[in-house]
Amino acid sequence: MLEQVSARVWVTTSPTWLTTSTVVVDDDGACLVVDPALTPADLVSLQRELTDRGWHVAAAFSTHPHWDHTLWSEALPDVPRWATPAAAAACTDEELAAQAARDLPGHRWDVVGGTTPLPPDTTELPWTGPRAVVVATPGHAPGHASLHLPGERVLLAGDMLSDVEVPLLDDGPGAVDAYRRSLQRLADVVAGCDAVVPGHGRVTDAAAASHRLAADHRYLDDLTAGAEPLDPRLGDQRVRAEHEAQAARLPV
Ligand SMILES: [Zn+2]
Structure with missing residues (x-):
């Protein structure tokens, strides 16, 4: 079920890990689909809903190279599925498929990986719909990027600014500092937005997103100080x- 978050942006949320899929719609019904997820059945019903609305998929974007953000279905058309160069190069399709089989067994996805x-140095996605500015936000995964839709006043944050997940760090060196810089970059973008869409969790407004930014900084401060964070998101067993x-991997 797609829910409208701005004039031309719609979001649907899978019950599994509250994983969001975002659809940006041009005036002619051409759609940019961002991080479609999560189960094969979810992807088929997304395509069905787009068709029912008279829309068609023109392009896609994967925010980062974790399997649940690189999915596609044979029900969806064969279109460019962009990612940043670092994200596209980070994992093989076989590695992403293995992640999927480990994290959420019992499904058979048509496509895991295969981004373009x-x-x-691309700054905006090369499509004719609403402007989609690529905001480099490393720290969670190699080449992680958020999308800012300035005309819609919407930020698609990727796996940042979640109300259900604490900052989850890339296991490469310097991830904490990179994550902090990404949060600072997003703070500027959030200030000019009416809606912020996390990859997992609930869509929110700028004021609540600012609280999430503060909570994420606090979490990173506690993590690096070796203190136990008092963060309600840690009530979830998986998180x-x-x-x-x-915490056991630090320092990173
Ligand atoms: Zn992720």
């Missing part, structure tokens, strides 16, 4: 396990 790298794993 954008030309280096707590991720937290404990990255």
